[in-house]
Amino acid sequence: MTVLTPTSPSPSPPKSSPPTWLRYFSFCTDAKVIGIQYVVLSFVFFLIGGFLAMVMRGELLTPAADLVDRTVYNGLYTMHGTIMLFLFTFPVLNGFNNLLIPVMIGAPDMAFPRLNALAFWMFPVFGLVLIASFFVPGGPASAGWWSYPPISVQNPLGHLINGESLWILAVALSGISSILGALNFVTTILRMRAPGMGLFRMPIFCWTALAAQTIQLIGLPALTGGAVMLLLDLTVGTTFYDPTGGGDPVLYQHFFWFYSHPAVYVIILPVFGIFSELFPVYARKPLFGYPFVAIASFVIVGLGLIVWVHHMFPSGVSQWMRDLFMVTTMLIAVPTGVKVFAWLGTLWGGKLKLTTPMLFALGGLINFVFAGITGIMLATVPIDIHVNNTYFVVGHFHYVIYGAAVMGIFAAIYHWFPKFTGRMPYEGLGKLHCLLTFVGANLNFLPMHPLGLMGMPRRVSSYDPEFAFWNVLASLGAFLLGVSIIPFLLNMVSSVVRGEPAGANPWRAIGLEWLLPSPPPIENFEDHVPTVISAPYGYGTGKPLVEHQGEIELALALLEGRA
Amino acid sequence: MSTSSPLDPSAAPDPAAHGEHGGHPNFTLTGFVIFLLSESVIFLAFFSGYTALKLSATAWLPSGVEGLEWQTPLINSVVLVSSSGTIALAEWFKHRGSLWGFRAFWLLTMAMGAYFLLGQAQEWRSLSFGFTDGTFGGTFYLLTGFHGLHVATGILLMALMLLKSFLPGNYDGGEQGVVATSLFWHFVDVIWILLFLLLYVWR
Numbered sequence: 001m002t003v004l005t006p007t008s009p010s011p012s013p014p015k016s017s018p019p020t021w022l023r024y025f026s027f028c029t030d031a032k033v034i035g036i037q038y039v040v041l042s043f044v045f046f047l048i049g050g051f052l053a054m055v056m057r058g059e060l061l062t063p064a065a066d067l068v069d070r071t072v073y074n075g076l077y078t079m080h081g082t083i084m085l086f087l088f089t090f091p092v093l094n095g096f097n098n099l100l101i102p103v104m105i106g107a108p109d110m111a112f113p114r115l116n117a118l119a120f121w122m123f124p125v126f127g128l129v130l131i132a133s134f135f136v137p138g139g140p141a142s143a144g145w146w147s148y149p150p151i152s153v154q155n156p157l158g159h160l161i162n163g164e165s166l167w168i169l170a171v172a173l174s175g176i177s178s179i180l181g182a183l184n185f186v187t188t189i190l191r192m193r194a195p196g197m198g199l200f201r202m203p204i205f206c207w208t209a210l211a212a213q214t215i216q217l218i219g220l221p222a223l224t225g226g227a228v229m230l231l232l233d234l235t236v237g238t239t240f241y242d243p244t245g246g247g248d249p250v251l252y253q254h255f256f257w258f259y260s261h262p263a264v265y266v267i268i269l270p271v272f273g274i275f276s277e278l279f280p281v282y283a284r285k286p287l288f289g290y291p292f293v294a295i296a297s298f299v300i301v302g303l304g305l306i307v308w309v310h311h312m313f314p315s316g317v318s319q320w321m322r323d324l325f326m327v328t329t330m331l332i333a334v335p336t337g338v339k340v341f342a343w344l345g346t347l348w349g350g351k352l353k354l355t356t357p358m359l360f361a362l363g364g365l366i367n368f369v370f371a372g373i374t375g376i377m378l379a380t381v382p383i384d385i386h387v388n389n390t391y392f393v394v395g396h397f398h399y400v401i402y403g404a405a406v407m408g409i410f411a412a413i414y415h416w417f418p419k420f421t422g423r424m425p426y427e428g429l430g431k432l433h434c435l436l437t438f439v440g441a442n443l444n445f446l447p448m449h450p451l452g453l454m455g456m457p458r459r460v461s462s463y464d465p466e467f468a469f470w471n472v473l474a475s476l477g478a479f480l481l482g483v484s485i486i487p488f489l490l491n492m493v494s495s496v497v498r499g500e501p502a503g504a505n506p507w508r509a510i511g512l513e514w515l516l517p518s519p520p521p522i523e524n525f526e527d528h529v530p531t532v533i534s535a536p537y538g539y540g541t542g543k544p545l546v547e548h549q550g551e552i553e554l555a556l557a558l559l560e561g562r563a
Numbered sequence: 564m565s566t567s568s569p570l571d572p573s574a575a576p577d578p579a580a581h582g583e584h585g586g587h588p589n590f591t592l593t594g595f596v597i598f599l600l601s602e603s604v605i606f607l608a609f610f611s612g613y614t615a616l617k618l619s620a621t622a623w624l625p626s627g628v629e630g631l632e633w634q635t636p637l638i639n640s641v642v643l644v645s646s647s648g649t650i651a652l653a654e655w656f657k658h659r660g661s662l663w664g665f666r667a668f669w670l671l672t673m674a675m676g677a678y679f680l681l682g683q684a685q686e687w688r689s690l691s692f693g694f695t696d697g698t699f700g701g702t703f704y705l706l707t708g709f710h711g712l713h714v715a716t717g718i719l720l721m722a723l724m725l726l727k728s729f730l731p732g733n734y735d736g737g738e739q740g741v742v743a744t745s746l747f748w749h750f751v752d753v754i755w756i757l758l759f760l761l762l763y764v765w766r
Contacts, residue, residue, distance in 0.1 A: 111590045179601055187594045217601040225608035229705070238694060238701040240612070246620050246698040251612055258608075 027121065029113035030522055031098045032420065034120045038095030039413075042088045045127060049083035050482060052076050057444075057478035060471050065462035073461035074142035075163070079130070081145030082167065085263070086174045087127050089401065092409055093270050094119075094178070097185050097209050099420055103513035104203045106194030106530065108523040111187040119180040126173035133166035141167035144459060146256055149241040149249045153234045160235060168231045175220045175227075182213040182220075194512060194525075196532035196546075203511060203536050204293055208273030211297035212266045218305060219259035219266075226255025250315050257308035265304045268368075268400060269297055271408035272339055275361050278415055279343050280537040281509045282358035283350025287537040289342040296335035303332050313384045322381050329379035336372060340365070355507075356430030360411035363438040367403025371396060374449065389459075392452025398445040402481075407437060410488070417495065418502030422518040425499060429491040436484035443477025504556040510538055510545055515552050517559060595743040599750050606754050609706055613761060616698045625696045631703075632686075633763040639682035640759050643714075646675035647752045650745050657741060662728060669725055672748070676718045683711050703762065710758055713751045720744045 023033050024040075056076050059067040068076065098116070102109055110116045133140040140163040143152035152164055189210050193202065229240040230252060239245025241252045272293075280287045287293060309317055309325035343365060352358070374396040377383050387393060410433070417425050447470035456467045463471070505514040512532070516524060530546035538545060546552070617623055624630060650672040656664030687704075694704045724744050 112594060115594075179598075183594045183597050183601075186597055187590045191590045191593055217597060218604055221601055221604035222608040225605045225612070229612065232694075232701070232705070236694060238705075239698060240616070240701055245695075245701075246616070246622070247701075248616060248619060251615055254615075255608060255612070 027117050029109070029117045031102050031110045031113070031116060032520065032522075034116055035095045035098030035100075036420065037120055038091050038098060038123065041123060041127070042091040042095060045083050045087035045091075047485070048131070049080050049088055050485065052080040052083070053478060054482050056080065057475040059461050060463070061475045063463050063465045063468055063471075068461065070461050071139065071142065074144075074459070075134075075140040077459055078141050078144050078167075079134070082130065082141070082171070084401070085145065085267075086171060087123075087130065089267050089405065089409075090174070090178060091123055093212075093267065094181050096270060096274075096409075096412055096416075097181070097213075099416065100205055100513065101185060101188055101209060102192075103419075103516060103520055103524055104206055104511060105189065105192060105197060106512045106525055106532075107188060107192035108526060110184045111192060112184050115180050116184050119177045119184070122173055122177035122180075126170040126177070129166055129173065130170040133163040133170075136161055136163060136166065138162050146253075146260070147171075147230065148256075149230065149233065149252050152230060153241065155234060165231060165234060168227050168234070172224055172227050172231075175224045178216050179220055182216040185209055185213045186217070194529045194532050200291060200294065201532055201535055202294075203273075204276035204287065204290070204297075205270065205273035207294045208269040208276070208297050211301045212269040214298075214301055215262045215266050215269075215304065219262045222255055223259035226252055229255075250312070250317070253312050253315055254308070257311045258305075261308040261311060262301075262304040264400065265300055267405050269300065271364065271405045272297070274408045274412045274415075275343055275365060276339075277511075278357055278361045278411055279346045279350075280539055281415075281507050282353045282355060282361075283347050284353075284539045285346055285350045286535075286539055286541065287342065288345030288348075289338070290535065290537065292338050293342045296338045299335040300332060303328055303335070307332060310379055310384065313381055314388045326379055326381050330376060333372065333376055340369060340372075355414075356425070356427055356434055357411045357415035359431065359434045360407050360414065360437075363434060364404045364407035364411060367399050367407060367438075367441065371399035371404055374399065387452050389457055390452035391448040391456050391458055394458050395445050395448030395452060398441075398448070403441045403445060407441070410434070410437065413492075415507070416513075417492075418506045419513055419516075419518050419520070421496055421499070422502055423495050423499030424502045424506060425495040426491050429487045433484055433487040433491065436480055436487070440477050440480035440484050444474050444481055445477070447471070447474040447477070501560075503560050511536065512546070515546065515549070515556070517556060589739065591739045592742060595739075595746065599746060603750070603754070606709075606757075609702075609709065610757065610761060613702045613706060616702060617765075620698065623699055625692055625699055628692050628696075628699070630766070631763055635682065636686060636759070636763055639679050639686075640755060642675050642682075643679040643755055644752050646672045646679075647749050649675065650748050654741065654745055657738075666725060666728060669721060669728075673718050673721045673725075676714055676721075676748075680711060680714055680718075683707060683714075706758055706762065710751070710754060713747075713754070717744070717748050717751050720747060 023030075024037055028034065028037075055068065056073070059065065059073060065073070098110070101107070137159055138157045141147065141152070143164065147164070147167065155162055155164070189202075189206055199207075229238070232238045233241050233247075239247040241247045241249045243249065276287055276293055307325055307329045309321050310329045313322055313325075354362075374392070378387070378393065378396055414425055414430055417423075451467055451470045451474075454467065454470075456463055456471075502518050504517050506518075507514075512525075512530065513520070515530065530548065530552060532546055534543045534545055536545070544550070649668050653665050653668035653672060656662075656668060687707075692700045692703075694700055720740075721744055724738075724741050727738070727740065
């Protein structure tokens with residue numbers, strides 16, 4: 001072990017040693033191992049959540065409720081939403097945080113490695129708790145992923161351990177795990193950056209991770225507090241949310257959305273970070289308006305904490321609240337728009353290289369802009385009340401989460417896969433995956449908008465035959481999305497086994513992580529952390545990022561036998 | 564921290580940043596302060612829930628309940644809040660290198676915390692309403708119980724630090740655990756002042 005005091009960069013970067021697969025099943029404190037643990041396990045749950053969605057879209061192929069029982073259908077959409085958010089999206093992004101933050105800022109590991117491993121190992125535990133709820137009497141939670149009382153505090157069978165109490169337990173554990181993770185990421189970013197890397201020389205992904213984790217630290221405790229009160233109402237018999245005992249069901253909605261609206265920014269901010277990392281690489285131009293993109297992340301955090309009531313416009317809130325939250329919600333479009341225009345400015349006149357990660361990022365950006373426009377529509381009180389609880393909301397949400405976030409996640413996987421495995425993914429399979437995902441997502445989620453405007457409510461297993469046409473289209477899109485996972489999994493497995501060796505910097509990208517061998521050694525730069533001397537994304541400027549960059553690159557080339 | 568990182572070689576070395584783990588930098592305090600800020604949001608959520616329910620209640624007190632007796636809780640509060648002073652004294656002694664002074668005041672702080680907890684338990688036993696008696700009973704026991712849990716955690720942390728003080732050489736390089744425990748204790752006290760105002764003073 002060495003003290004983290006940088007000396008002159010060594011001419012030979014440390015050699016990478018191939019990790020044994022057993023480490024991935026142990027209480028390993030190496031952030032790179034934990035990152036891969038997060039990503040792989042989250043994709044297991046992604047397949048489970050996706051399977052539930054396939055069953056739902058199968059049910060909705062016909063207007064009648066003929067595939068599953070209505071009660072089962074209630075459980076399906078509840079568990080689909082919960083699994084996809086708490087067991088896929090948050091963990092996969094925490095995986096990226098673990099993989100990328102230390103190598104991007106030149107730290108050897110996280111600030112608290114043991115806490116990091118603890119936070120990860122809570123993930124399989126609450127995952128199992130949630131999945132176990134399928135097998136308890138009465139079935140899993142069926143109150144929707146919001147778990148609104150009074151529906152969520154119904155316990156007709158009277159068992160102490162029921163679907164809903166397991167749901168609350170899983171969500172609370174997930175919250176604790178996320179808070180532990182957030183403590184780690186924030187401390188690491190604030191205290192462990194390479195010499196010379198001031199905040200305004202930090203890669204945008206780290207800015208967005210910092211912003212997103214700030215939301216976790218502020219928002220999650222509120223949700224946890226609200227969930228504790230819900231659990232007490234359900235099991236002990238308190239009346240916090242029960243009007244017959246003086247309680248208020250709308251109070252729960254405040255707790256829930258105070259966190260769960262910003263939670264969408266916890267998801268989308270790192271994806272903005274991924275876009276900001278990828279566009280400069282594949283357009284060969286510096287990121288347009290770097291400081292504005294960086295600051296916009298925190299403007300989104302600030303505004304994001306004061307918009308939650310837009311989920312509650314029809315919940316009997318007063319008119320001044322509706323007006324206020326409509327305005328704050330619309331204001332979010334300003335920092336978001338700053339980012340979108342910065343990306344367009346980056347792409348404008350660039351030498352675009354349409355690799356798989358770039359195609360995923362471009363597709364994600366297109367879907368995001370569409371989702372942003374319907375978001376502004378939904379912020380408008382009269383429109384929101386009109387389409388409240390219809391498929392319009394479902395369509396908007398899935399454009400954000402699947403169209404933009406999941407495509408951004410895939411972009412990141414294809415982009416950094418060579419760095420952490422040392423092998424290149426296959427371009428052909430990757431492009432097929434991208435095409436199927438983009439077409440599938442749009443075919444699946446676009447028809448939900450006309451359906452919502454026509455008045456089809458969400459969370460129903462049977463519907464009026466006039467909605468059949470758009471539903472059949474949406475289901476076909478969903479099945480296409482299901483198929484799109486096959487080339488992805490094939491690609492990942494076969495590339496790990498026999499993909500072409502990647503080398504340290506296959507995309508000719510600029511960033512500290514690309515000055516490390518692939519895969520990086522256990523402690524990254526160890527005590528040879530390079531000193532950062534210029535702003536990130538110096539594409540086409542010819543300026544070196546770090547001191548002695550030539551020597552480091554030469555040493556990497558020697559290591560690979562290229563020179 | 565605008566242009567140069569704390570790891571900049573030109574910056575003065577931060578002794579607290581290099582803890583016991585084989586030279587790995589130790590950022591326990593940074594992490595702990597962030598944790599406390601995050602933890603305060605749970606209390607904030609409970610406080611705002613309490614306020615919202617109380618403001619909108621048609622009948623706040625359950626029938627037959629007169630309200631809360633405040634004299635004994637006030638004495639308990641004075642004891643708890645003054646323990647913030649004794650823990651600061653304990654830290655001052657440790658800073659001066661007097662381990663026995665540190666241990667004495669540290670133990671006194673623990674005793675004052677325990678006195679507060681006992682008083683809380685006695686108050687709970689004497690009350691005529693329970694956890695499920697409307698939102699008044701629910702919020703009262705939720706708030707005092709959750710705070711009491713923090714007091715108990717604080718006493719346990721202090722006991723741990725007291726035991727560690729008997730390990731020779733343990734405090735030579737400065738002990739972040741003591742600072743963190745003390746911060747936690749101040750946090751618990753400040754929360755109690757707010758709680759006292761909300762529960763006992765606001766009628």
